[in-house]
Amino acid sequence: MDALDGNAIGGLLIDVFGAEMTAATGTCGACGDTGPVAGLVVYLKAPGTVVRCRICGNILMVFVKAHGMTCVDLTGMARLDQPGAA
Amino acid sequence: MSPISRGFRGRRRAPAGQEGRLPPGQYLTEDFPVLSAGPTPHTPLADWTFSITQGGATEQSWSWQEFRAVPSEDVTADIHCVTRWSKFDTRWRGVSVDTLLDQAGQDAPYVLAFCDGGYTTNLPIEDVTGGKAWVAFDYDGQPLEPEHGGPARLLVPHLYFWKSAKWVRGLALRDHDAPGFWETYGYHMYGDPWKEQRYAGD
Amino acid sequence: MERTAVRGRLTWQAATVTGLTPETAAVVTITLDPPDWPGHQAGQHLDVRLTAEDGYVAERSYSIASAPGEPLAITVERLEDGEVSPYLTEELRAGDQLELRGPIGGYFVWKPADASPLTLLAGGSGVVPLRAILRDRLRTGSDVPARLLYSARTLPDVIYRDELGQHHDGVAVSYTLTRAQPPGWTGHTGRIDAGLLADAAWPATAKPLAYVCGPTSFVETAAAGLVGLGYPPDRVKTERFGATGGH
Numbered sequence: 052m053d054a055l056d057g058n059a060i061g062g063l064l065i066d067v068f069g070a071e072m073t074a075a076t077g078t079c080g081a082c083g084d085t086g087p088v089a090g091l092v093v094y095l096k097a098p099g100t101v102v103r104c105r106i107c108g109n110i111l112m113v114f115v116k117a118h119g120m121t122c123v124d125l126t127g128m129a130r131l132d133q134p135g136a137a
Numbered sequence: 138m139s140p141i142s143r144g145f146r147g148r149r150r151a152p153a154g155q156e157g158r159l160p161p162g163q164y165l166t167e168d169f170p171v172l173s174a175g176p177t178p179h180t181p182l183a184d185w186t187f188s189i190t191q192g193g194a195t196e197q198s199w200s201w202q203e204f205r206a207v208p209s210e211d212v213t214a215d216i217h218c219v220t221r222w223s224k225f226d227t228r229w230r231g232v233s234v235d236t237l238l239d240q241a242g243q244d245a246p247y248v249l250a251f252c253d254g255g256y257t258t259n260l261p262i263e264d265v266t267g268g269k270a271w272v273a274f275d276y277d278g279q280p281l282e283p284e285h286g287g288p289a290r291l292l293v294p295h296l297y298f299w300k301s302a303k304w305v306r307g308l309a310l311r312d313h314d315a316p317g318f319w320e321t322y323g324y325h326m327y328g329d330p331w332k333e334q335r336y337a338g339d
Numbered sequence: 340m341e342r343t344a345v346r347g348r349l350t351w352q353a354a355t356v357t358g359l360t361p362e363t364a365a366v367v368t369i370t371l372d373p374p375d376w377p378g379h380q381a382g383q384h385l386d387v388r389l390t391a392e393d394g395y396v397a398e399r400s401y402s403i404a405s406a407p408g409e410p411l412a413i414t415v416e417r418l419e420d421g422e423v424s425p426y427l428t429e430e431l432r433a434g435d436q437l438e439l440r441g442p443i444g445g446y447f448v449w450k451p452a453d454a455s456p457l458t459l460l461a462g463g464s465g466v467v468p469l470r471a472i473l474r475d476r477l478r479t480g481s482d483v484p485a486r487l488l489y490s491a492r493t494l495p496d497v498i499y500r501d502e503l504g505q506h507h508d509g510v511a512v513s514y515t516l517t518r519a520q521p522p523g524w525t526g527h528t529g530r531i532d533a534g535l536l537a538d539a540a541w542p543a544t545a546k547p548l549a550y551v552c553g554p555t556s557f558v559e560t561a562a563a564g565l566v567g568l569g570y571p572p573d574r575v576k577t578e579r580f581g582a583t584g585g586h
Contacts, residue, residue, distance in 0.1 A: 053555035054176070056579045059400060061443035062386045065349050071445035089446035090577065094174050098219050098299050098319050101174040108175065115322045117336035122323045134445055139390040139438055140353050144430045147391035148422070164395065168420060 057088040057102065059095060063114060064088070067123055074134035080127050081109035088131075148222070155225075158215060160330035163223040169285065170222055174318070177283045178253035178304050185288060187272060188307035189241035196310075197241035201288070205274070207232045207240070212271055214294035216301070217330040229292055231273030234265045234308070245310035249317060250291050253304040257317035259326065260293065260300060265308070269295055272305060297328040297335070349443070351388060353436040357410070362498045366464070367428040368404055368414045371437060376411055379403055381475035382448040382468045382550065382578075385413065385441030389423060399423045402467040402552075402578075403442060406474035414498060416464045447550065447578045451475060455548035457485035458540045458570075460531065460561045462553020463496070465580060469550055470499050477507060484509045488539040490531055490557065492518040513539045531557070536564045543569030548576070555579040 057064075057073050064072035073089040084106040091111060094101040099115035104127075111127040125131065148164030150156070159165060188198040199207065212229045238244075249259050264270065273292040274281055281287030286303030293300045299319050320326050325334040333339060354373035361367055379385075384402045405412040417428040431437065449457075449472045457476075459469040466489055476485060491497045493516055503512045515527035515535060527535055541547035549570055551562045558579045565575050 053579070053581060055555065055581065056577060058384070058444060058447050058578045061384070061445075062349060062400065062440065065443065071443075073447070074445040086573075087446050089444075096170065096172045096220075097174045098172070098324060099174070099322055103175060110175075113322050115319075115324070115336075117323050118338070124322060139351070139388060139396070140436050141392055142389040142426070142437070143435055145389045145391050145397075145426050147389070147393065147395035147397060150393070 054103075055093045055095060057091045057093055059093050060100060060102070060114075063100060063121070067114065067121055070133065072131075072133075076130075076132045076134075077111060077128055078130035079104040079107060079109055079111060080129040082107040083129070085130075158225060159223055160217050161333045163217055163221055163330065166222040166224055169224060169227075170218070170220075171284045172218065172220065173284075173303075174256065175254050179283060180253050180288070180304070180306075182288060186306065187237070187289065189237060189243060189310065190307060191243055191245060191310040196243045197237075198307075199237075204232065204272075204289070207236055209233075209274075210271075212273070212292065212294075214292070216294050216298050219297040219299055219324065219328070219330075219335050227294075228277050229271065229273040230275035231271030231289070231292055233268065234270040234272065234291075235268065237272065237308075238266065243310055245312060247311040247314045248308040249311055249315065250300075250302040250305050251307055251309060252302050253306055255318075256302055256304070258291075258300050258302045259311075259314055259317045259320060260296070261314065261327075262310075264296060264327075265291075265293060269293065295329075297325075297330050299324065300328050349386075349440040351438050351440045354411070354439050356431055356433050356435045356437055358433055359431065362414060363496055365417045365428070365496075366414060366498050367417070368412050369427065369431065369437075370405075370410050370412045371439065373411060373439060377442070379407055379411075379442035380444075380448040380450065381406055381471040383442035383444040384468070385439050385443060387413075387423070387427070388438040388440075389426060390438070397423050400443070403471055404467050406471055406478050408478060409474065414464070414467045414470075447552070447576050449475065449548075449550065451479040451481050453548060454483060455574075456541045456545045457483055458547045458549040458565065459485060459487040460536075460540070460549065460551040460553075460565070461487065461489040462531075462557030462561065463491060463580075464498065465551075465553025465557065465578070466498055468552055468578065470502070472550065473507075473510060476510075482509055484541075485511070486539060486541055487512045488515065488531070488535070489513070490515045490517060490553070490561075492516065494521050494524075531561050531564060533564055533567055536561070536568055540565060540568065546574075548574055550576050550578075552578040553580060555581070 092103040102112035113124040151159040182201040291302040291305045354371040358370040401413040404414040
C-alpha cells in the first residue's frame with residue numbers, strides 16, 4: 052500500500068487548524084528536516100491518520116476521529132509555521 | 138443529516154441468517170484491506186526473533202527456525218477492524234501464544250506486543266491465553282505477506298483487529314496495563330467489538 | 340478574478356450534477372453546479388462525500404479538472420475494486436446531488452502571475468490537475484512556455500487526448516506509453532527516466548517550476564529525475580495519488 056503526501060489531508064488540516072496548511076512549513080523534531088506539509092508522508096488507511104517525516108520516518112502528526120472530535124498529536128513536530136509566516 | 142446519495146450502496150451487511158455474526162456498526166468485506174501507520178518493515182528471516190520479555194530482560198527467544206519448529210495449528214476466525222470492516226472465516230496457521238508463554242515459563246497480568254516499525258498494543262494476559270491468541274505465519278494457506286504483517290503477526294480475533302499486531306517481534310510481560318500505539322491516541326484499552334469499544338470512554 | 344485559498348472552515352454543500360462525459364473507457368468527467376462555490380485555483384482539489392441509506396459514509400478527494408471561471412468539473416477514474424469510483428462513473432446521473440466541499444490545497448497550485456516556464460509531469464490520472472493548469476494558462480492569456488510529459492499505459496488510456504492534441508502557442512505535449520503502443524508510434528515508450536526527462540522537461544537553466552502528479556511510485560521517480568536534472572527541490576511540486584489513482 053503506497054503512502055500519500057500532505058496534499059491528501061488538506062481538508063482534514065482545514066478542519067483541525069481552521070486554515071489551509073499544506074503550504075505551511077513543518078520541521079521534524081527528530082532530524083530537523085524542514086519543508087512544506089504537502090511533502091510529508093501520509094498514511095490514511097489506518098485507525099488514524101499518521102504523518103511522517105520523509106527523511107527519517109519520525110511520526111510528526113497523528114489524527115484520530117473519535118466521538119465527533121478530531122484528536123491531534125503534534126509532539127513529533129518541532130515547528131509548524133503558517134504559510135507566509137516569517 | 139447529509140443528503141442520501143441516490144443509488145449508493147456502500148458496504149454489505151451480513152447475509153440473511155448470519156446477521157448475528159456481525160458486531161454492531163460493522164460491514165462485511167470480501168477483500169482484505171491493508172491498513173498501516175508506516176512503511177512495511179522487511180526483516181530478513183535470518184535476523185528475525187520472537188521474544189518474551191519481562192522487566193527489560195529477555196526470558197525466552199526463538200529464531201525463525203526455532204519458532205517454526207514449535208507446534209502450530211490451523212485457525213479459522215471472523216475478524217473485525219475498528220475501521221468498520223469485518224471478514225468472516227479467515228484462515229490462518231500459527232503458534233498458540235499459550236505454547237510460547239508455557240515455554241517461557243513466565244506470567245504477568247498484562248502484555249505489550251512489540252513489533253518491527255515500533256508499533257505496540259496492550260492486552261490482558263487472559264486475552265492472549267486459553268486458546269484465544271496466536272502468532273500467525275500463514276494466511277489462507279500461504280506465507281503471510283509483508284503488507285499483512287508477515288513474516289508473523291499476532292492474531293487475537295475476539296478483539297478489534299488493531300490488537301492483532303502486524304510484524305510482531307515479541308510480548309513484554311507487564312504488571313500494569315499501559316496503552317500501546319493506538320491506545321495512546323485515544324483508542325480503547327480493551328477493544329471488544331461486541332461492546333463496540335472503539336475509543337477510550339466507550 | 341483570482342481567489343485566494345479558502346480561509347476558515349470548509350462546509351459541505353450539495354452540488355447538482357449537470358453532466359457526465361466519458362473521457363476513456365474507465366474515466367468520466369463530471370460537471371457540477373454547487374450553490375455556493377467560492378472559486379478555486381488550478382491545482383486544487385475537492386472532497387466528495389457519499390451517504391448510503393443505512394448511514395454508511397464514504398469520502399474521497401478529486402482534483403478539480405476545470406480552470407477557475409469554468410463550470411466546476413472533476414475527472415474520475417473507475418477503479419476495479421473501488422467503492423466510490425464505480426458509483427461516480429456508472430451510477431451517477433445528471434440531476435443527482437453530490438455532496439462536496441472545497442476548494443482545498445495551497446501548495447499544489449499554479450498562480451497565473453507566475454512567469455516561470457512550466458514542466459508538467461503526469462502519471463495516469465495525475466494529468467487532471469495539470470490539465471486545469473493548462474486551461475487556466477490559456478484562459479488568463481499567460482504566455483509562459485509549458486511542457487507536459489504524460490505517462491499512460493496505452494494510447495486509449497490517455498485522458499483529454501483531443502484537447503491536448505490541439506496546438507496552443509507555447510505548449511508542448513509529449514507522451515510516453517508504458518504498456519503498449521499503437522503501430523507506427525513515434526512518441527516515447529517506457530517509464531519516465533533521466534533520458535526521457537532530459538528530452539521532454541525544461542532544462543534547469545530555464546528556472547522552471549515543475550508540477551508532478553500521479554501514483555506515488557510515479558511521482559517519486561519523476562520528481563527525483565527532475566532533481567537529478569538540477570531542479571532545486573523546492574521548484575518541484577508533487578501530489579501523490581493512491582497506487583490506483585485518487586486519494
